[in-house]
Amino acid sequence: MDILIAAGLMLLLLALLGGGLWIGLSLLAVALIGMDLFTSRPVGDSMMLTIWGSTSSWTLTALPLFLWMGEILFRSKLSDDMFKGLAPWLDRLPGRLLHTNVVGCTIFAAISGSSAATCATIGKITLPELKKRGYPEDISVGTLAGAGTLGLLIPPSIIMIVYGVAANVSISKLFLAGVLPGLMLAMLFMGYIIVWALFNKDKVPAADTAMTFAQKIHASRHLIPVVSLIALVLGGIYSGIATATEAAALGVGGALFLARIEGSLDWARFKDGLVAACRIYCMIGLILAGAAFLTLAMGFIGLPRHLAEFIGGLHLSPFNLMLMLIVFFIVLGCFLDGISMVVLTIAVLLPTVEAAGFDLIWFGIFIVLVVEMAQITPPVGFNLFVIQGLTRREVTWIARTALPLFLLMLVAVLLTYFVPDIVLWLPRQMQS
Template identity: 55%
Template sequence: MDASHLVEVSGLILGSLLLLLVGGVWIGAALLICGFIAMQFAPAGIQLGAALATNAWSGAASWSLAALPLFIWMGEILFRTRLSDEMFRGLAPWLNWLPGRLVHVNVLGCGLFGAVSGSSAATTAMVAKITLPELKKRGYNERIALGSLAGAGTLGFLVPPSIPMIVYAVAANVSIIQMFMAGLLPAVIVMGLYMGAIVVWHLMNKDQSPPPEPRMPFRAKLKETLNLIPLALLILTVFGALLLGWATATECAAWGVLGALVIALWQRALTWKTFIDSIMGATRMTSMIMLILTGAGYMSIAMGYTGIPNALASWVDSFQLSPYALIAVLTIMYVLLGCAIDGLSMIVLTTVVVLPMIQQAGFDLVWFGIFLVLMVEMAQITPPVGFNLFVLQTMSGRDSLTVAKAALPFFFLLLAAVAVLTIFPDIVLVLPRMVYPG
């Protein structure tokens, strides 16, 4: 198939996908349909049904992907406990001296819950249900409270376990453990940027911040900190075993579910209803993701038969873009995509075409995975489909424009984090190389 024909075929597939998405077709079903369309241009003799069955089975039978429903279930269980209340009580006494004071609980709390949730929207909701009422009651500025929550809630994707990291690792055939370790230092950088922005905002708007809370004795602070023990033990047990190499990601996910059940039982939050609700919530989320992955995998196979990804990679390479220019172009593309589709769909829609370009440009696939997760985080706070904006709109009662304006500074901070990690890629790769030196 010559180059001009490949361009026509890729235009047909892309146009069909856009029409299906605009028409309200589920993203997974739309990908399957586009895969069938692409198969019509594959070499003769390839059986459509056999290719679909093989792809669907290989995806469902993946041991690595088994971690996905378990981490989702762990987050669903913990969402129904009192951990968010205990987190606020444990963190708040230690932040009274810092400019911005209790607003920092949003950032630190989301970082902690991101380590047990795997979902950005769930992390945002878990922290917001406690901190928003508490900050409002104490007289904190609502805009900085909403903005910091919207931005920090995205840490649910960057701090392991991360659902997008698992999806990308399977799609790009890289190690899930490497992806998890690669996200740790970038998460610290993003949290530092957020907390720095809150400090700067406070220093410039002291009149909009309430006076410091009454000083608490050191022993009382320690007593309140005991509320963090269940969450800390769960994080250390699950990810200590993962980072030390004592267990695989899937095994750690299973231990995480057990730990979450123990915490829920200890808090007397585990009833038959909450147990069934957590299972059904995890089942719905997993089914949605698996349908998307099946559709994306089938479309990837079909596109591979046509030769379109390699042709597009060669076409982009013909422009002789520098690595930085390529990343800049991809950043713009993903920001625009984030205005229209959700983060997981961004990953599965683009990896088949983008990965050959990335490899040809000499980028490490683990590094690119973190770059892509940051793009997904930005999509979470990009109107009109940013999930974190929807969550905060519901929980605060404010309109979408107000929440989006509050989140805008944190969107630019994520862009700054992308720039830092692009200029200094070793920040991402140093921990994964400790696990796999080769």
């Protein structure tokens, strides 16, 4: 009977989503119908209390602030300066300026927190430059699609904040846990570019005019504002001086100050950035509210307990459970965005994950990695949509160019499983 109820509610949710109803409203509608039909609880009171509790968390206030910081940088000249500062140092590596996609996304991810914002910002800078210099479009687009997902993994990460709130896990420890996996993934991407370049030397344009070391240092001055902002935000968190929310406020202040100093902050850009951040946060907040109420409804109906019992009855080893979850999240990512995936599944999966012995900090990074993989899988891969808007190419073509990066993400997931200290070493240093 429980399986039939779960299947019916899932079909209803898919029908509402397929009909074009907003994700948050779809979640609320399914929860409302489920509670009304299959429980005796007072639906109205439960819904109001759950929505208020899920959207009034102090920890959650970091989310709109990081969104606003990313929007400010997106509209300023600071992101353009990154290419000028990075290009001279990467021109001698195999693959040359293709590495600007990876390094640029790595740096911008540390001040953005959003995969889509990272992909869009760096793509607007690098794709025209790479095309102008004669780099093949497929490798340029593929590396951008993969590297753009680093916006989710390298802190500050919006999806880590959502997971931390949903799983009641320290966001500061999650931020620390994402650093080494993020850098490892960036190195894997750069390694792929180097290998590709060595086998395709004829497709890599000649290097620009050689620069002396002093000239490279002088060009690097363009990186100083961005690096300073990263140090302000992450330094405040890792030193223990500021919480994630306070560091986000510092980041907004620093971004506003830098944008004003370099002359790109006017009233129109200020207003556009604020409105865009509010719009995105309202969308995320509605999803969180709907998912919280759906989680409550599923709990009253008893579905999470029965699902946990079902999975537990399979007697899967931790490794097989991880493989099943990878497939589960990739399939789910074909229909939902990353935040919806997290808030819809965490409450149901946590009992099973804890019973399997997974550390919840490690599991948070695992979730982020598989959600990253879903960002470049059609039909609902957000990074694919962003790049489609930049290139006007088909989503399926973009997904094919990003396939090698997708496989490297799978390698990264397996590495973190077999060597969990890649994730847990830094958070343990915080404890000590």
